[in-house]
Amino acid sequence: MSNGFSASVVGKVVLEAVVVVVAAAAFGFGANELSPRGLKLARNYFPSGTDQAVATSRISAPIVPTNSAASSNITQTSPTDPVDERLKDKGLQPISRARTLELFHDPRYREGPIVFVDARNQEHYEVGHIPGAFPLDPYHPEQQMTGVLTACQAADQVVVYCTGGECEDADTTAILLREAGVPNQKLFVYGGGYEDWAERRLPIERGAKNSGDISGQTK
């Protein structure tokens, strides 16, 4: 009987633990491979966006001309906002809620030159999103990327948002779009995000893009 803690028992238990670790790790990697929700091991899910091109665009990021008098204030957010600081560290341009709202009400938003991209997952998107925003989950972009990329490349201004605050999915999405060829100067990240938008009872669309199921103040 191998009760107790004799040297041979300890050795057997350690050996057994090694067998368990190897088997469980193999099971873990195998199950991840087979799972439709599994992670792709080689992919960088959190691109840092601090390459040379970004550094250059960060310094010289021009403001895209718009037909709005307030366009020069596009990145005018609180200088000490940690979210803005984080975005700037990644070479991204923050955009305030006021300016986001202006772009939302700009007639060009309905026509295509202004595009909103929702960087949350499909489940959250369908619960509610800024009306007309494209869904683009940066961790599962495969199915949505082509359509969103086409719209973003044709647009003059692209506003990306996620939940807001500590959520970095909008940063990741903006970097993803930038790496796919969308010029950095077109890209803006609304750091307040969906929570900030919804808290102020601004328009929310439920379900799919352009479903028409809209609630909240439209003005």
Place this chain on the structure above:
Amino acid sequence: MSISEPSRKAGIIDFGTIGARWLLGALFIYTGLEKVWDPVAFLKLVRQYDLVQTPVLLNSIAAMLPWFEVCCGALLLLGIGVRGTALTLVGILVPFTIVVWHHALELGMAKSIPFCAVKFDCGCGTGEVYICTKLMENFGFILLSCWLLNGRGRRWALSYSLV
């Protein structure tokens, strides 16, 4: 025939050990499946600890660990390689608890709040929890895992020892 005092005590210990095995097994299956359901969310939580910088390593930890937990939980529940699995769990829980404790210390200092007031999602599969509750919970799991090393409670085990 009356049962002698020592054998009754041994019986209680055996049943206690089986209970501990099932409890730990069920817990690890549950928390593992919670993470498996949303691997990206778990990936983000692992990233918060800043343990590794290489994407492939970070992804490997986040991809493998939840299923690893499920596997260990199933082994305990079925009673396969029980002591080896228990030792493995101790090997996971001790460093993980240290990492969580360290991260909570940093959060507490950054927010200037008392240690026990720190609340965050540690990636344990139970959502946001107060750090002191989490540490006590983990301490309990470590004790239970250590208890399983005693070699008792072999009833209802498919293959108690693998080697």
